[in-house]
Amino acid sequence: MKKTKKLLLVFCLILVLTGIFCVTAYADPTGDVAGAIEGTWKDASAQIKTVVNKVVFPAIDLILAVFFFAKLGMAYFDYRKHGQFEWAAPAILFATLVFMLTAPLYIWSILGM
Numbered sequence: 001m002k003k004t005k006k007l008l009l010v011f012c013l014i015l016v017l018t019g020i021f022c023v024t025a026y027a028d029p030t031g032d033v034a035g036a037i038e039g040t041w042k043d044a045s046a047q048i049k050t051v052v053n054k055v056v057f058p059a060i061d062l063i064l065a066v067f068f069f070a071k072l073g074m075a076y077f078d079y080r081k082h083g084q085f086e087w088a089a090p091a092i093l094f095a096t097l098v099f100m101l102t103a104p105l106y107i108w109s110i111l112g113m
Contacts, residue, residue: 045113053104060100068093 072090079085 049108049113057100057104061097064093064097064100068097 068090071093075086075090
């Protein structure tokens with residue numbers, strides 16, 4: 001019974017907070033919804049581009065670099081153990097890392113921003 005009350009309280013709290021923080025979006029008085037969306041996108045696209053360039057791409061690059069060097073180390077130890085170096089996984093990770101490092105130079109022209 002106590003668990004049900006807690007769950008009901010959390011649900012009511014979420015419902016109240018949703019009602020408080022929801023903002024109704026109105027289009028222009030002429031009813032031009034597409035124009036309102038385009039205007040919002042024009043304002044937000046520069047911020048989105050900045051966040052993606054400064055946060056998303058570096059985070060992906062860091063993850064790929066860690067995976068690349070870890071896979072390279074594992075391939076080296078496999079080489080020492082078995083005498084055969086496996087190039088496929090490190091090569092794929094390296095190509096992906098290079099692709100992601102250079103992506104901010106051309107991705108925005110492809111997307112038209």
